[in-house]
Amino acid sequence: MVMSGRVSAYFLSDAHLGARCLADARETERRLVRFLDSIKGDATHIFLLGDILDYWFEYKDVVPKGHVRLFGKLAELADSGVHIEWLAGNHDIWLFGYFREELGIETYDGSRIVTLVGKKFFLNHGDTVGWRKPSFRFIQSFFRNKICQKLFSGIHPRWTVPFALWWSRKNRESDSEPTFDADKNSLVKFSKEYLAEHPDMDYFIFGHLHVMAKTTVEAAGADAEVVILGEWLKLCSYAHFDGKLLNLRCFEG
């Protein structure tokens, strides 16, 4: 995808809306909507880099409850001509067409390469590249398996929704505080290796880690910036590309 003309692109991830751990889930959603309102009129592109929802599973004719303020705002922005993309995270993998049909936003699973005013962006939630625990890889292939998805969709959501939210909460409780070490981080390592093969890449943007970080990688005589987006549980962070520079910021509204 190559875009020209005025560009003001926003990147955010990991709001985990609906998460059982959120003290005031509605406020997290409202803050996100206030943010989207604040960039309305300026934004030409919005890239949602996964785990915006803590759990999402679409059925053929039915979708889960909730998130209507966010969905309404995204539909409004998409209708007004903002280009919006949603990359699946490990919590909102199961995007099967509803967002495209109902909200007018494109969804992707895995990595995405986008060119904005001549700059090349590599986008990924951060869970399908770099080193991952073998057990995490196994669960990922299970979650993405078409037959498993079909079987899962046959179980009444009365059972699957509470289970998924419990699973997510349990995993979060066992997670340690997020830290970032550019020398050891597997996404930075991945970016460096990728840059060596594709020296025309300018930016690598990821979510998933729940930390805000920006670092430079060099390989094959080229350099690129690696950006980790943070989250919307406490930090309310996002990256903004104004056509020339990319900055990481926190929304204060």
Ligand SMILES: [Mn+2]
């Ligand atoms: Mn994630």
